[in-house]
Amino acid sequence: MELDAKIPAGPLETKWSQYKVQAKLVNPANRKKLPVIVVGTGLAGASAAASLAEQGYPVTSFCFQDSARRAHSVAAQGGVNAAKNYQNDGDSVYRMFYDTLKGGDFRAREANVYRLAECSLNLIDQAVAQGVPFAREYGGYLSNRSFGGVQVSRTFYARGQTGQQLLLGAYQALMRQVSLGKVTLHSRHEMLDLVVAEGKAKGIIARNLDSGLIERFAAEAVVIATGGFGKIYYLSTLAMGCNGSAIWRAHKRGALMACPSWTQIHPTSLPQSGDYQSKLTLMSESLRNDGRIWVPKLPDEQRAANDIPEQERDYYLERRYPSFGNLAPRDISSRAAKERIDAGFGVGAQRNAVYLDFSKAIKEQGKEKIKEKYGNLFSMYKKITADDAYAAPMKISPAAHFSMGGLWVDYELMTTIPGLFAIGEANFADHGANRLGANSLLQACVDGYFILPYTLANYLSGELKKEKITTAHPEFDRIEREVITQLAGLCEIKGTKTADYFHKKLGKLLYDKCGLSRSAEGLTEAIEGIKVLRAAFYKDLIVPGTADEINSELEKAGRVADYLEIAELMCHDALSREESCGAHFREEYQTADGEALRDDENYCYVSAWEWKGKDSLPLLHPEHLKFEFIKLSVRSYS
Amino acid sequence: MKIHLKIWRQKDAKTKGKLVDYMLDQVDHHMSFLEMMDTLNEQLILKGEMPVEFDHDCREGICGTCGMMINGQAHGPVPGLTACQLHMREFEDGATIYVEPFRATAFPIKRDLKVDRSAFDRIIQAGGFITANTGQPVEANTLLITHEIAESAFDSAACIGCGACVATCKNSSAALFTSAKISHLAKIPQGEKEAAKRVLKMVSRMDEEGFGHCSNTEACEVECPQGISVLNIARMNWEYTKANLLKD
Ligand SMILES: Cc1cc2nc3c(=O)[nH]c(=O)nc-3n(C[C@H](O)[C@H](O)[C@H](O)COP(=O)(O)OP(=O)(O)OC[C@H]3O[C@@H](n4cnc5c(N)ncnc54)[C@H](O)[C@@H]3O)c2cc1C
Ligand code: SF4
Ligand code: FES
Numbered sequence: 001m002e003l004d005a006k007i008p009a010g011p012l013e014t015k016w017s018q019y020k021v022q023a024k025l026v027n028p029a030n031r032k033k034l035p036v037i038v039v040g041t042g043l044a045g046a047s048a049a050a051s052l053a054e055q056g057y058p059v060t061s062f063c064f065q066d067s068a069r070r071a072h073s074v075a076a077q078g079g080v081n082a083a084k085n086y087q088n089d090g091d092s093v094y095r096m097f098y099d100t101l102k103g104g105d106f107r108a109r110e111a112n113v114y115r116l117a118e119c120s121l122n123l124i125d126q127a128v129a130q131g132v133p134f135a136r137e138y139g140g141y142l143s144n145r146s147f148g149g150v151q152v153s154r155t156f157y158a159r160g161q162t163g164q165q166l167l168l169g170a171y172q173a174l175m176r177q178v179s180l181g182k183v184t185l186h187s188r189h190e191m192l193d194l195v196v197a198e199g200k201a202k203g204i205i206a207r208n209l210d211s212g213l214i215e216r217f218a219a220e221a222v223v224i225a226t227g228g229f230g231k232i233y234y235l236s237t238l239a240m241g242c243n244g245s246a247i248w249r250a251h252k253r254g255a256l257m258a259c260p261s262w263t264q265i266h267p268t269s270l271p272q273s274g275d276y277q278s279k280l281t282l283m284s285e286s287l288r289n290d291g292r293i294w295v296p297k298l299p300d301e302q303r304a305a306n307d308i309p310e311q312e313r314d315y316y317l318e319r320r321y322p323s324f325g326n327l328a329p330r331d332i333s334s335r336a337a338k339e340r341i342d343a344g345f346g347v348g349a350q351r352n353a354v355y356l357d358f359s360k361a362i363k364e365q366g367k368e369k370i371k372e373k374y375g376n377l378f379s380m381y382k383k384i385t386a387d388d389a390y391a392a393p394m395k396i397s398p399a400a401h402f403s404m405g406g407l408w409v410d411y412e413l414m415t416t417i418p419g420l421f422a423i424g425e426a427n428f429a430d431h432g433a434n435r436l437g438a439n440s441l442l443q444a445c446v447d448g449y450f451i452l453p454y455t456l457a458n459y460l461s462g463e464l465k466k467e468k469i470t471t472a473h474p475e476f477d478r479i480e481r482e483v484i485t486q487l488a489g490l491c492e493i494k495g496t497k498t499a500d501y502f503h504k505k506l507g508k509l510l511y512d513k514c515g516l517s518r519s520a521e522g523l524t525e526a527i528e529g530i531k532v533l534r535a536a537f538y539k540d541l542i543v544p545g546t547a548d549e550i551n552s553e554l555e556k557a558g559r560v561a562d563y564l565e566i567a568e569l570m571c572h573d574a575l576s577r578e579e580s581c582g583a584h585f586r587e588e589y590q591t592a593d594g595e596a597l598r599d600d601e602n603y604c605y606v607s608a609w610e611w612k613g614k615d616s617l618p619l620l621h622p623e624h625l626k627f628e629f630i631k632l633s634v635r636s637y638s
Numbered sequence: 639m640k641i642h643l644k645i646w647r648q649k650d651a652k653t654k655g656k657l658v659d660y661m662l663d664q665v666d667h668h669m670s671f672l673e674m675m676d677t678l679n680e681q682l683i684l685k686g687e688m689p690v691e692f693d694h695d696c697r698e699g700i701c702g703t704c705g706m707m708i709n710g711q712a713h714g715p716v717p718g719l720t721a722c723q724l725h726m727r728e729f730e731d732g733a734t735i736y737v738e739p740f741r742a743t744a745f746p747i748k749r750d751l752k753v754d755r756s757a758f759d760r761i762i763q764a765g766g767f768i769t770a771n772t773g774q775p776v777e778a779n780t781l782l783i784t785h786e787i788a789e790s791a792f793d794s795a796a797c798i799g800c801g802a803c804v805a806t807c808k809n810s811s812a813a814l815f816t817s818a819k820i821s822h823l824a825k826i827p828q829g830e831k832e833a834a835k836r837v838l839k840m841v842s843r844m845d846e847e848g849f850g851h852c853s854n855t856e857a858c859e860v861e862c863p864q865g866i867s868v869l870n871i872a873r874m875n876w877e878y879t880k881a882n883l884l885k886d
Contacts, residue, residue: 051772066693067759069799070701086779122775129775131768131822131829133783133792140782158792164700165795172767179763187756210748239695274666276673279697380699383723449772498683500676544688550650550749552691553683 003256003608003623006410007111012097012629016115019411023454024461031056034460037204037219039191039246041068043163043441044424045225046170047448053174053182055453057460060217061174061183062206064190064241064555069171072227072239073444076163077284077377078147079155080127080441082120087144091152093117098630100439103149103329104404104432105582105598106632107259107606109625111411112430116439119446124156126449130169134158147437148285149329149637155438160284160376163441170445189215190555192483194222194250194420197475201250201420205476205483209555212548214484216471220463221419221456224250224407225448228425230263232563232570233400233515234507237269237282243559244566247407247426255415256608256621258408258428260566261574262583264435265516267333269399270384271353280399281384283356283377285437288326290361290370291394293317293333295354299344305355305393316340324637331434331583331596332637334398338516339594341397353395362390398516402440404431404583405573408608408623412455413447416608419463421456423447428606433582487547490557495540499556502537506530506560506567514571519587523575527568534564569609569618576620579603600632639665639731643678645690646738651746657736671714671724672697672704675737690737692751697722699863702798705805706751707738712802712861720800720863740805744812744848755801757847758815764843765836766819768829783826794822796864803858803866809850814858816844817874818866824877834881841878 008015008022026034034057038049041063049061063071083096096117101108124142128134134156135143144153158165177183188209195203195218203218229244230236251257268287269280294313301308316336318325328336337354340346347353362370367390371378381389407415407422409429414421424444431439513526537560545551580589580596581603589597605622612619641662648655662681665674672694679689694704699720706721708714714724729735737751745753783791795818803814820837823829829836852871859868 047772054771065695065701065703066755067702067799069759069762070695070703072696072701074701074798075696075698084778122773125775125778126770126772128778128781129768129770129828131791131795131826133788133795133822133826134778136783136785136788138785140784141779158795161700161796164798165792168795172762173770173772175759175763176767176769178759187759239701240697241695273668276666276669276677278670278673278676281698380723383699383719384725386725386727453772496684498680500680542683544683544686550691550752553689 001610001621003408003621004410005109005623006412007109008411012110012114015111016118020454023458026457026461026464028056030464032058034463035060035219036221036223036456037217038062038223038225039204040071040225040227040424040426041171041174042071042073042225042227042424043167043170043444044426044448045071045223046167046174047445048223048225048423048452049183050170050173050177051449051453052456053177059177059183060186060219062186062189062191064188064209066188068174068185068187069168071167072242073167073441074164075239076441077160077282078286079145079157079162079438080123080166080445081147081154081438082124082156082442083117083154084121084124086142087153089152091154095152096120096154099150100436101432101630102635103436104434105596105635106432106600106604106627107581107625108430108432110627110629115451116430116443116446119450120442122450123442123445127166127169130173132158132165132169145286145289146327148288148327148333149324149436157286160374166441166445191226191246192249192558193479194253195475195479196253196417197469197473200418202469202473203471203476205480210550212546212551214480216476216480218469218471218476220460221421223421223423223452223456224426225424226426228403229566230400230403232507232566233511234504235272235277235280236400237266237280240279243562245559245562247422248562248566250407250415250417250420252611253417255417255420256408256610257405257569258606258608259405259573260609261514261570261577262404262433263400264330264402264404264583265334265398266401267330267337267398268356268396271348271350271395271397273350281380282399282401283381283394283396285330287356287374287377290373291326291356291358292360293326293354293356295340295345295347301347305347305357314345321637328637329434329436335516335585337398348395353397355393356396357393358389359393400511400515402435404428404433404435408606412458413452414455414459419459421452423452433584487554487558490541490554490561491543491547493538493541493543495542497540498542499553499560502533502541503560503563505533506563509533510567510570514574517585517587518574520575523571526571530564530568530571537561537564572618573607573609576607577603639667639726641665641674641729642734644734644736647690647750648747650749655747665726667727669726670697670722671708671726672722674726690751691749694722699723700798702800705740705800705802707740707805709736712740712806713863717860718863718865740801742804742810742849744810745801745804757849758799758801758812760847761812761816761840761843762819765832765839766823768823769832781827787825791822791825794818794825794866794870797866798864800863802861802863804849806857806861807850808855808857809853811852812844812849813852813871813874814862814866814868816840817870820877821870821873824873833877834884837874837877837881841874
């Protein structure tokens with residue numbers, strides 16, 4: 001299989017505008033004959049569903065929460081990037097493009113990344129029009145701050161609740177379309193499978209989580225916007241319900257999965273405190289603008305942070321990366337923290353944290369100023385840990401956060417199944433091997449508001465005259481039966497261990513062997529370990545109750561079943577990439593001073609994997625990345 | 639620590655519910671309230687019983703999904719917190735804790751602690767938005783909004799739609815929720831244009847959904863995890879009166 005990314009020819013700056021000029025359109029009168037399914041109501045899904053409905057396509061949208069407004073995008077804190085250059089500090093579309101590509105360790109497509117930066121300008125305008133209350137200067141102009149991996153201030157923010165406010169904007173646009181009858185919204189529905197009929201995505205099978213009823217939905221195209229699967233590590237910064245099921249079921253129906261092993265481990269999460277713990281809470285990266293990160297110079301230091309004198313502190317980020325310091329990108333900062341923790345310099349009860357210290361900033365700017373900038377984060381910290389971070393440094397630790405990998409899509413955001421699109425965190429595109437902060441909200445919004453409406457129309461224009469497939473098609477019968485059998489199967493095992501038990505075991509295994517650092521040996525062990533765990537799952541799982549009622553344990557079990565397969569693919573992916581890049585750090589491939597050693601000669605590709613059945617190895621289809629406009633360089637932040 | 643729980647169990651909207659007793663004897667005081675509930679559920683499942691159904695997702699106080707009455711208070715005893723942010727260190731060893739669903743006619747019970755809050759979505763559908771299609775907006779900085787106004791709009795926009803205000807109100811009024819959205823959009827220039835239409839539609843939808851009237855007891859503000867101020871309700875009333883007076 002030859003992967004065609006369908007990148008338009010021509011200069012970087014005009015690729016997208018050229019595409020838009022040439023893309024086929026659908027006559028407004030015909031749009032109502034082309035129904036579309038959008039799974040997910042996060043920033044990607046809600047913006048796509050609303051924008052498509054505005055154009056006149058009948059949209060059916062789905063989320064598993066009780067309301068579209070609760071999609072995980074709501075939790076994003078720090079901000080959203082846009083190359084507006086409002087601060088007159090030298091920002092530009094090109095600079096943002098370059099920062100993003102470099103931040104991703106040159107493992108993303110030039111054309112996609114350029115488009116992301118280009119569309120970022122419109123996104124801010126769009127959000128402001130919807131009423132998103134971004135931070136403003138006293139004179140009324142929009143305000144900005146800066147995030148890891150860049151030297152300009154291009155991040156727009158709404159206190160520490162940027163995701164919430166952007167999502168509410170998109171949700172409100174979606175609600176408007178619901179009230180106009182253009183969108184039919186099914187909340188508390190979980191997509192359990194994709195229906196591919198006559199070679200094209202034509203619908204989904206979903207479970208009504210309130211009744212247990214299995215329902216069929218047909219459409220002329222299916223858009224998956226189901227977010228990331230970082231919850232596979234169990235302990236992560238993600239919401240409890242985040243899952244990989246929709247993308248995984250689509251993968252098993254023929255869509256390739258790209259770079260599944262690239263998971264961002266975020267440097268500023270709260271450390272784990274006990275076994276009962278269900279999640280790790282993120283502290284926004286924006287804290288690194290004013291917070292300084294350090295550990296004691298002495299291993300196994302017992303003194304309280306404030307009792308350790310200045311000269312006995314190791315500000316290791318400032319030491320190793322002088323020009324970016326505390327704003328070094330996430331992969332670098334996380335790894336540097338792990339390095340210090342593993343070497344015995346960790347702090348806190350479990351010795352698994354580093355300090356994030358505001359004393360200097362408080363001294364220079366005053367407590368009030370810091371309170372104004374980060375007050376809600378400080379109070380969140382206090383709620384969770386009962387500690388006062390104005391008085392003593394915060395303790396932070398790396399945690400699984402964001403999946404750079406996902407369904408493989410071409411420039412049009414279409415997967416390898418015609419008619420199946422993937423947007424937002426559910427696809428692999430744009431971030432490369434590491435995502436710069438504040439680029440994900442951007443990608444989710446831009447995919448949904450500005451890209452998909454063009455590319456989907458281009459596809460749908462070809463479907464108009466074709467015969468419509470309805471839910472009476474035999475493929476719907478067949479796949480629905482498979483879904484029902486799987487659910488019944490999970491309920492019938494009647495073993496002795498809960499879904500959470502397996503999820504926690506899997507998460508630990510992955511974090512240790514396919515987390516911040518990986519080795520051939522560890523990954524090979526992990527693959528074996530996952531197989532054993534999976535076998536145990538199907539023998540010893542317990543799910544109470546039945547499939548035809550509200551049953552959150554059954555929901556969890558289905559998601560864990562998929563995680564147990566995704567995990568194995570992650571390890572294969574990590575094993576096959578014999579280099580270090582971004583979030584993927586292979587211990588065998590590092591420089592003398594412990595930095596990632598990339599191999600552009602052999603691995604300058606996107607790894608796209610094909611499902612070959614449950615007893616076969618996945619098949620790799622590399623999409624070689626061509627860099628026409630920039631020169632690959634060593635990613636240095638020192 | 640030891641905790642004695644009295645939890646509302648109810649199979650579905652039609653079946654009668656009751657409080658059921660549970661004992662947990664190894665609760666870590668660092669646990670969040672929901673982690674304590676997870677621990678209970680794990681034990682119930684292993685005993686072959688149905689776990690307690692409750693809604694939750696982000697577990698960071700931002701999605702608004704979790705919600706339950708804990709000892710008679712929405713989201714429990716600590717002001718300004720959602721249930722997911724409440725920690726067991728707030729309770730004493732040996733405490734008895736009552737856990738019940740949010741109750742309101744407009745929030746029918748689904749099972750145990752899960753309730754249906756979709757009435758909130760329908761209030762937003764009635765007009766809780768700015769009519770702005772994708773692709774039409776003007777350059778963002780052509781719309782100047784002072785720091786103070788942006789901050790004040792934000793204070794209203796911060797509502798997470800959890801429903802604690804309704805659950806705690808003796809009239810089951812949705813005034814705080816609805817007024818927060820009305821204020822957010824009325825305060826900023828983009829939202830002003832539709833303010834009159836918006837308030838009339840949202841208020842009448844609120845009534846149709848079966849929420850009660852606001853009688854200014856202000857219990858909602860006390861229980862709101864986001865500190866949404868009752869001044870929003872005053873603003874809603876003002877916008878409503880204005881809209882009615884100027885209606886042609
Ligand atoms: C704590 C935290 C802070 C963050 N902060 C930032 C930040 O400051 N800046 C930034 O740029 N990014 C940030 N991110 C990342 C960013 O929030 C996400 O990558 C982005 O919001 C993803 O949006 P999405 O629309 O793709 O998916 P999501 O918002 O995750 O939405 C997924 C949707 O899919 C639905 N869904 C999932 N599976 C199914 C299924 N099987 N059936 C039906 N529906 C399904 C869900 O119900 C939901 O509606 C943060 C992430 C976290 C975890
Ligand atoms: S006003 Fe407060 S209590 Fe009511 S829904 Fe909003 S956040 Fe919850
Ligand atoms: S679970 Fe999201 S607010 Fe409590």
